[in-house]
Amino acid sequence: MILLTTAVVLLAVVVAIHLLFTFALVTRIRQLPQHGGAPAHNPHLPKPGTVVRPFSVIDTDGAAITEADLDGPVHVGFFQVGCGPCRMLSDALAASPPTARFVSFMHDDPDAPDATARLTAKLGTLGRVAVIGVDDPVLTAFEVVAFPTLLHTHSGVVTASGTRLSDFTDAVSAPVKVT
Known part of the structure; x- marks a missing residue:
């Protein structure tokens, strides 16, 4: 019975750790730009809001x-x-x-x-x-x-x-x- 209780507790700890990693991964994925969303701005391109100077x-x-x-x-x-x-x-x-x-x-x-x-x-x-x-x-x-x-x-x-x-x-x- 002690062996079974220890196995269940150990399994519960492993599942809890995996659950925490899963939540962290989901949070990180949500922070990334979604497919089809606005791409990260290229620093070598003029930024939106730039006023074209006289030419x-x-x-x-x-x-x-x-x-x-x-x-x-x-x-x-x-x-x-x-x-x-x-x-x-x-x-x-x-x-x-x-x-x-x-x-x-x-x-x-x-x-x-x-x-x-x-x-x-x-x-x-x-x-x-x-x-x-x-x-x-x-x-x-x-x-x-x-x-x-x-x-x-x-x-x-x-x-x-x-x-x-x-x-x-x-x-x-x-x-x-x-x-």
């Missing part, structure tokens, strides 16, 4: 693009010729064009004029395109440090940023708190 650049049609052209909702893309992720993003955008106006800033490759022309033509189907240099002030105006970068802006304020179309499934179309 001016000439598009491929010879017209100026400035921060004043960002009135209302506008998608803004930054691409580089020869960049694999840029090609994949531009292909995805061409296959499923955004509903908001689209402005592309593209860093060209003087050694690959055919590739530059192909990317310019593909991005041109989405909206306005401007060819920029690697140190162009427009990169500083948007706080962009890498290619590709895709932004959703509303009235000159970044409302969402990412590197994939899936980052914009729930893009905010109204202004956010300015930082």
